[in-house]
């Protein structure tokens with residue numbers, strides 16, 4: 102034993118001597134170059150090559166890192182012995198992961214590779230234009246040199262695909278918002294996300310079944326249309342404009358779309374975005390298979406730049422396209438609160454410019470209560486391909502609500518009551534939101550719920566009728582006043598009328614001359 106300790110001490114002594122010798126031979130300025138040289142020599146003799154996939158790639162979050170993490174989570178859950186478990190806030194899915202500096206073997210197409218999860222503490226923060234996380238995280242992939250050309254590309258593609266599948270299978274849609282404006286978080290993301298749990302589906306959505314089927318068909322075609330869009334040279338995106346009175350189900354429709362397709366939602370708060378360039382950055386950071394939503398588009402942006410030509414005036418399109426002031430985004434009226442210089446042009450490019458194609462399989466949805474306030478350029482096909490009018494509750498929609506809220510089958514309802522409901526529903530112009538509220542209130546007593554609903558509908562229809570009569574009377578008076586006004590104006594300015602008649606006469610004479 103004594104001998105053993107003695108030889109250990111002499112080995113340590115030799116090592117210490119070698120270290121001090123190295124320090125003398127290789128001063129600090131040479132050390133880095135020496136290490137690099139050793140590394141090269143080592144690489145020449147090793148049969149492996151290594152790939153580092155860091156969490157943050159320069160300034161941006163590395164999508165591949167997230168994909169690898171998700172992919173490995175499906176492998177480690179069965180084979181790993183020490184795992185990290187995570188569960189996002191409100192999420193139902195638990196994600197397995199490699200613990201810090203742990204390794205895992207994976208096999209792809211008969212080739213075995215090694216993954217290592219490396220976590221190190223970040224050095225004291227040097228100057229950076231945004232705060233960086235305390236830990237540096239990354240994966241290292243080790244592949245045999247001879248296998249690299251065989252699998253690397255296809256293996257990484259496979260990982261990306263698998264990660265997307267897992268994300269969709271988890272059924273946790275994410276709802277993103279840009280509440281921080283355009284500023285980035287420590288991982289370089291301008292969007293904040295929470296799990297999206299809206300229960301609205303196309304089954305629960307009360308609307309005309311034919312229209313509903315049309316929308317579902319359109320969504321299905323879109324989601325399966327990759328080759329079609331490729332063949333026709335179109336960007337793989339689609340725009341929906343949902344318009345109608347408040348409480349008719351526009352937001353519910355967006356949730357139903359997301360749940361149907363399994364897409365994430367990016368809820369873009371335009372009032373938080375201050376420049377066109379910020380808008381572009383936000384767009385660049387959205388993922389594929391997502392719905393980008395701008396709710397109440399007419400309220401969320403200063404429309405003064407569109408209104409210069411008048412909202413319904415077709416010349417406003419020409420103006421907005423040609424006016425360099427509008428296109429540049431500079432010097433445009435900034436609205437009352439000031440600072441907001443998003444232009445119509447910026448918004449148009451957002452939905453159908455070159456940048457709108459920086460991802461694929463994306464749906465843009467705008468909602469508004471006032472379609473007439475929107476610039477026609479925003480509504481044209483290619484930007485808003487499908488315009489969906491969400492109307493007051495119709496009879497077929499009411500049937501869906503009755504079934505959802507009271508669990509009523511068709512046969513449960515009295516024929517007479519049904520007929521009365523059918524007669525009065527269109528006249529009442531009640532929104533599905535109002536009707537839902539009535540049904541919720543009396544959901545424990547189905548009969549009472551239906552009777553109260555019928556009463557409310559009848560009252561509303563009567564009120565509508567009365568107010569309609571008043572409006573009609575007022576309109577007739579207004580028409581009379583307008584006619585009087587016109588007559589007065591004609592008498593006051595007879596020249597205007599003469600000019601017009603003269604010009605018509607001249608035109609007729611010219612025409613006759615031409616014929617002769």
Ligand SMILES: Nc1ncnc2c1ncn2[C@@H]1O[C@H](COP(=O)(O)OP(=O)(O)OP(=O)(O)O)[C@@H](O)[C@H]1O
Nearest residue numbers: 305306307346347348349350351352353533534537
């Ligand atoms: N068509 C509908 N089908 C089922 N429920 C509906 C429908 N319309 C409204 N509702 C109910 O009313 C509530 C409000 O609806 P929603 O937020 O979708 O209306 P909206 O059209 O987006 O209104 P706003 O224009 O004010 O944003 C929802 O929570 C939903 O329960």
Ligand SMILES: [Mg+2]
Nearest residue numbers: 351352353396
């Ligand atoms: Mg809404």
